[in-house]
Amino acid sequence: xxxxxxxxxxxxxxxxxxxxxxxxxxxxxxxxxxxxxxxxxxxxxxxxxxxxxxxxxxxxxxxxxxxxxxxxxxxxxxxxxxxxxxxxxxxxxxxxxxxxxxxxxxxxxxxxxxxxxxxxxxxxxxxxxxxxxxxxxxxxxxxxxxxxxxxxxxxxxxxxxxxxxxxxxxxxxxxxxxxxxxxxxxxxxxxxxxxxxxxxxxxxxxxxxxxxxxxxxxxxxxxxxxxxxxxxxxxxxxxxxxxxxxxxxxxxxxxxxxxxxxxxxxxxxxxxxxxxxxxxxxxxxxxxxxxxxxxxxxxxxxxxxxxxxxxxxxxxxxxxxxxxxxxxxxxxxxxxxxxxxxxxxxxxxxxxxxxxxxxxxxxxxxxxxxxxxxxxxxxxxxxxxxxxxxxxxxxxxxxxxxxxxxxxxxxxxx
Amino acid sequence: xxxxxxxxxxxxxxxxxxxxxxxxxxxxxxxxxxxxxxxxxxxxxxxxxxxxxxxxxxxxxxxxxxxxxxxxxxxxxxxxxxxxxxxxxxxxxxxxxxxxxxxxxxxxxxxxxxxxxxxxxxxxxxxxxxxxxxxxxxxxxxxxxxxxxxxxxxxxxxxxxxxxxxxxxxxxxxxxxxxxxxxxxxxxxxxxxxxxxxxxxxxxxxxxxxxxxxxxxxxxxxxxxxxxxxxxxxxxxxxxxxxxxxxxxxxxxxxxxxxxxxxxxxxxxxxxxxxxxxxxxxxxxxxxxxxxxxxxxxxxxxxxxxxxxxxxxxxxxxxxxxxxxxxxxxxxxxxxxxxxxxxxxxxxxxxxxxxxxxxxxxxxxxxxxxxxxxxxxxxxxxxxxxxxxxxxxxxxxxxxxxxxxxxxxxxxxx
Numbered sequence: 001x002x003x004x005x006x007x008x009x010x011x012x013x014x015x016x017x018x019x020x021x022x023x024x025x026x027x028x029x030x031x032x033x034x035x036x037x038x039x040x041x042x043x044x045x046x047x048x049x050x051x052x053x054x055x056x057x058x059x060x061x062x063x064x065x066x067x068x069x070x071x072x073x074x075x076x077x078x079x080x081x082x083x084x085x086x087x088x089x090x091x092x093x094x095x096x097x098x099x100x101x102x103x104x105x106x107x108x109x110x111x112x113x114x115x116x117x118x119x120x121x122x123x124x125x126x127x128x129x130x131x132x133x134x135x136x137x138x139x140x141x142x143x144x145x146x147x148x149x150x151x152x153x154x155x156x157x158x159x160x161x162x163x164x165x166x167x168x169x170x171x172x173x174x175x176x177x178x179x180x181x182x183x184x185x186x187x188x189x190x191x192x193x194x195x196x197x198x199x200x201x202x203x204x205x206x207x208x209x210x211x212x213x214x215x216x217x218x219x220x221x222x223x224x225x226x227x228x229x230x231x232x233x234x235x236x237x238x239x240x241x242x243x244x245x246x247x248x249x250x251x252x253x254x255x256x257x258x259x260x261x262x263x264x265x266x267x268x269x270x271x272x273x274x275x276x277x278x279x280x281x282x283x284x285x286x287x288x289x290x291x292x293x294x295x296x297x298x299x300x301x302x303x304x305x306x307x308x309x310x311x312x313x314x315x316x317x318x319x320x321x322x323x324x325x326x327x328x329x330x331x332x333x334x335x336x337x338x339x340x341x342x343x344x345x346x347x348x349x350x351x352x353x354x355x356x357x358x359x360x361x362x363x364x365x366x367x368x369x370x371x372x373x374x375x376x377x378x379x380x381x382x383x384x385x386x387x388x389x390x391x392x393x394x395x396x397x398x399x400x401x402x403x404x405x406x407x408x409x410x411x412x413x414x
Numbered sequence: 415x416x417x418x419x420x421x422x423x424x425x426x427x428x429x430x431x432x433x434x435x436x437x438x439x440x441x442x443x444x445x446x447x448x449x450x451x452x453x454x455x456x457x458x459x460x461x462x463x464x465x466x467x468x469x470x471x472x473x474x475x476x477x478x479x480x481x482x483x484x485x486x487x488x489x490x491x492x493x494x495x496x497x498x499x500x501x502x503x504x505x506x507x508x509x510x511x512x513x514x515x516x517x518x519x520x521x522x523x524x525x526x527x528x529x530x531x532x533x534x535x536x537x538x539x540x541x542x543x544x545x546x547x548x549x550x551x552x553x554x555x556x557x558x559x560x561x562x563x564x565x566x567x568x569x570x571x572x573x574x575x576x577x578x579x580x581x582x583x584x585x586x587x588x589x590x591x592x593x594x595x596x597x598x599x600x601x602x603x604x605x606x607x608x609x610x611x612x613x614x615x616x617x618x619x620x621x622x623x624x625x626x627x628x629x630x631x632x633x634x635x636x637x638x639x640x641x642x643x644x645x646x647x648x649x650x651x652x653x654x655x656x657x658x659x660x661x662x663x664x665x666x667x668x669x670x671x672x673x674x675x676x677x678x679x680x681x682x683x684x685x686x687x688x689x690x691x692x693x694x695x696x697x698x699x700x701x702x703x704x705x706x707x708x709x710x711x712x713x714x715x716x717x718x719x720x721x722x723x724x725x726x727x728x729x730x731x732x733x734x735x736x737x738x739x740x741x742x743x744x745x746x747x748x749x750x751x752x753x754x755x756x757x758x759x760x761x762x763x764x765x766x767x768x769x770x771x772x773x774x775x776x777x778x779x780x781x782x783x784x785x786x787x788x789x790x791x792x793x794x795x796x797x798x799x800x801x802x803x804x805x806x807x808x809x810x811x812x813x814x815x816x817x818x819x820x821x822x823x824x825x826x827x828x
Contacts, residue, residue: 016746020769099791105780107790114802115772193626197802212607216626218635218803239825246827332430354820355434358529366519366823375828376521376819377513388528388611388816389632390804402802405790406768409780411653413660414789 001188004180008143008195010173011116015141017171019113023090026137029168034082036164037129037157041075047156048125055123055149063253068123068150078129078157081380085133088379091398092139106408111401113139115197118189118217119382122203123147128157131202132175134382136165138400141174143196145189147203148181190215197402200395202383205310220391222383225255225338226310227368230262230327230353232344237271239365240343241278246367247341249282253312255384256339256371260307260317262327265291268320272296284314291320307334324349328356335359337386339368360386360393415602418594422557422609424587425530429555431585433527437504440551443582448496450578451543451571455489461570462539469537469563477667482537482564492543492571495794499547502793505812506553520822525815527553529611532603532631533796536617537561542571545616546589548796550579552814555588557610559603561617562595604629611816614809616797619724634805636797639669639752640724641782644676644741644767646758651685653779654757655692660781661755663696667726669798670753670785674721674731676741679705682734686710698728705734721748738763742770749773751800753782774800774807 021029037044048070055065096109117140119131128146135142146154158177166172178185190199190211199219201211211219229247231240247258263271272295276286286292287306288299299318306317307330321327324342331340341363342353350364361371371393373381378396385391391399435443451458462484469479510523531554533545542560549556560568572591580586592599604613604625613633615625625633643661645654661672677685686709690700700706701720702713713732720731721744735741738756745754755777756767764778775785785807787795792810799805805813 016770016772101789101791105784212630218632218801220803221632236825242825242827250828356430358430359818361819361821363821363823366821366826367828369828370519370821370826371819375515377515387632389634392816393819402806404773405775405785405807407775407777407780407784409777411650411656412780412784413656414664414781414783 001185004178004185004188005192005195007176007178008116008189008192011141011143011176012195014171014174015113015115018136018141018174019092019115019139021139021169023092025169026090026139027086029136029165029170030082030086030133032164032168033132033161034079036160037075037079037082040156040160041072044075044153044156044160045070045072048153050152051150060149064123064149068125068153070125070153074126078126081130082133085137085380088137088397090137091401096403103412104410105412108406110404110406112404114400114402116141116143116195117400118143118145118192118196118199120145120186120189120199120201120203120207120211121147122207123149125150125153125157127202128154128177129161130380131382132161134380134397134400136170136174138397140400141176143176143178143189145178145186146181151181186210187214190217190219193217200383218390220383220385220395221387222385223255224310224336224386225257226259226308226334226336227256227339228260228262228331228335228341229258229368230321230324230331230340230342231264231267231271232324232342232346232349233264233266234346234349235267235271235343236345237267237274240271241274243341243343243365243367244275245278247369248279248284248316249314250369252314256368257312258316258368259310260319260334262319262321262330264324264327265320265322268292269295272318279316282314284316286316286318288318289320292318310336324352328353332356332358338384339363339371341366341368360384415599418592418599418602419606419609421590421592422530422603422606425555425557425590426609428585428588429527429529432550432555432588433506433529433553435553435583437506439583440504440553441500443550443579443584444496444500444547446578446582447546447575448493450574451489451493451496454570454574455486458489458567458570458574459484459486462567464566465564474563478537478563482539482567484539484567488540492540495544496547499551499794502551502811504551505815510817517826518824519826522820524818524820526818528814528816530555530557530609531814532557532559532606532610532613534559534600534603534613534615534617534621534625535561536621537563539564539567539571541616542568542591543575544794545796546575548794548811548814550584550588552811554814555590557590557592557603559592559600560595565595600624601628604631604633607631614797632804634797634799634809635801636799637669638724638750638800639671640673640722640748640750641670641753642674642676642745642749642755643672643782644735644738644745644754644756645678645681645685646738646756646760646763647678647680648760648763649681649685649757650759651681651688654685655688657755657757657779657781658689659692661783662693662698662730663728664783666728670782671726672730672782673724674733674748676733676735676744678738678741679734679736682706683709686732693730696728698730700730700732702732703734706732724750738766742767746770746772752798753777753785755780755782774798
């Protein structure tokens with residue numbers, strides 16, 4: 001695994017100089033990379049076609065092939081993404097606090113890059129450009145480990161942007177795409193403490209689990225979203241149907257999509273048929289508790305496992321609950337601390353839900369689909385953290401930084 | 415290991431109510447605990463005596479027995495520590511940012527407790543009270559895993575404070591001392607994802623290493639400090655001697671003590687004899703490179719391993735370097751990203767050192783011994799983080815919190 005370590009060492013070495021670049025220079029690098037992607041689009045598309053052909057030959061799913069496939073417009077999207085990141089405020093150097101201590105020491109809390117970000121993802125070549133943009137803008141070098149199905153595409157993207165970036169002043173070695181796409185190399189990468197500062201997995205539950213189990217580097221748990229809509233006694237039922245429909249069906253495969261519906265028993269008999277009718281437009285399957293099945297003959301019985309499941313599909317688990325307190329307890333037990341919403345007109349129940357539900361984002365009367373860096377106004381995101389340390393919710397540029405205490409003295413001792 | 419899980423589950427359950435307590439109530443709980451410790455001091459000292467007797471019978475080191483031993487004044491110190499924490503600002507509920515989005519959504523970033531802190535430490539019963547004070551004040555429940563040598567003492571401390579705290583309104587179960595002090599129980603505790611939100615080890619390198627290797631819960635790497643003093647070409651050599659002496663000898667067993675001296679070659683022949691003379695007052699052994707040994711006949715040759723070593727003892731590794739750049743490279747290779755200081759009168763070299771040394775705290779012309787929550791004005795600390803994620807440097811109350819996005823809508827969908 002010496003070849004994996006060598007790539008991480010090169011990134012680490014480059015990170016010291018990269019961390020000292022000014023905002024203007026980093027932006028010039030990002031814009032050069034964006035132009036290069038567009039200029040090299042024919043070469044990138046040719047390499048991408050090899051990946052797509054191989055995936056088809058291997059009988060991979062249509063969804064995977066869709067995520068894997070690039071086009072002129074997707075490459076333009078990647079380039080525009082880099083330009084947008086260039087337009088965002090630079091988090092580095094932002095003034096935080098300065099303390100003058102009684103002994104005369106001046107302590108400045110300074111925001112600095114993490115060093116080297118390790119980004120692990122699946123067969124989506126556009127993540128390659130996104131991850132490079134965010135890490136470079138925040139002053140970090142990056143080690144990328146993309147899915148093996150996208151290897152030719154990723155190499156083409158990296159070759160294009162690295163050439164342009166180095167000409168624009170990016171320290172050599174700052175962007176590394178792992179050339180070994182084996183599982184062993186990925187697992188080894190998770191243990192490179194001292195070289196990689198943070199590990200950010202972007203992908204499905206299997207990847208996240210592997211990182212939790214194998215990583216010795218600090219990692220950010222991202223993306224798993226077993227999100228709930230709770231319809232309270234006093235809910236506007238029509239609003240509830242719209243928000244449920246939006247959360248479940250607008251884009252079911254993403255982490256902020258709704259997976260589970262909780263309904264207060266006082267409104268269940270009214271709400272469930274309304275909800276089922278609307279969600280039938282998209283053929284959503286309802287898997288419910290005994291009370292749900294008694295009200296809604298189309299529902300099939302849910303198992304305990306259903307309530308823990310992130311379907312990422314047109315399936316919804318449903319449970320009738322006594323009140324907001326049972327809803328809160330249910331969410332805190334079965335949820336993944338991602339995004340949760342209550343539909344209510346009751347001030348106290350809204351407050352109870354927002355105070356007591358333990359999640360990155362808690363909503364009253366809005367869709368969970370808003371938990372997203374762009375929707376929050378951060379401009380871009382590297383992922384959505386469902387853990388509590390370092391970052392929670394959508395992670396933007398600031399979440400790719402750390403702090404450093406810089407202390408000026410005149411000979412002070414203790 | 416069901417008994418360990420049960421304790422963590424009880425803490426988790428209590429954490430929801432605890433997180434909602436107001437500052438006044440948390441402070442009343444802290445003050446009640448402080449009074450209880452003083453009132454129960456005879457009982458605590460009696461239990462402590464059992465631990466001390468057992469440690470002596472087992473032939474444990476004098477240093478361990480010193481850390482283990484309580485006295486009236488140490489108990490008073492624990493009580494005063496709780497009172498001090500009560501006097502600190504409450505980090506919970508502090509206003510952060512509010513965004514009003516174009517679609518009308520109101521997004522508030524709210525500071526909230528982490529949930530349950532897992533604190534692992536060695537045979538120092540006073541850490542029990544410190545850790546309880548900081549976690550409760552920040553609205554967190556706590557699972558404590560203290561060293562087995564201090565088990566009777568820790569139980570007496572916990573019994574005293576828990577009784578008083580519950581009477582003052584602390585939710586039952588919020589403070590848990592692991593009753594199984596086996597290594598297996600500790601390792602199991604490190605894997606209780608979903609119950610314990612963060613693991614903070616307070617202790618030696620062995621404990622930290624075990625956490626890095628075994629924990630699946632997010633953990634904070636704390637405490638290892640291979641701290642350097644670099645004497646630059648333009649240094650005030652007398653100031654350098656004073657800062658080196660302070661850093662090396664004032665309290666050699668702590669993490670912010672100096673372990674290694676780097677000297678610019680232009681001043682090595684002048685500085686090394688001065689430094690050796692002063693540090694001889696405390697019989698400090700110098701382990702040096704070839705150039706050091708040529709200048710200082712009392713020095714013994716250093717091995718490569720010496721430069722990586724946190725001695726925590728009256729030993730100093732020494733290396734003559736060409737200039738500030740070699741000093742920076744050496745520190746970034748051998749250091750532990752804790753605290754580093756340059757002694758210089760050169761503006762540019764100070765700036766180079768402060769910008770390029772990758773550590774939680776970088777100093778010019780001051781002792782590394784100041785890296786400490788109290789010295790920084792935070793009032794108290796739960797540990798000193800040497801990692802970059804979540805917290806870096808001294809960790810106070812704010813570092814025991816996370817954030818939560820609270821979003822108020824009126825029916826918004828995407």
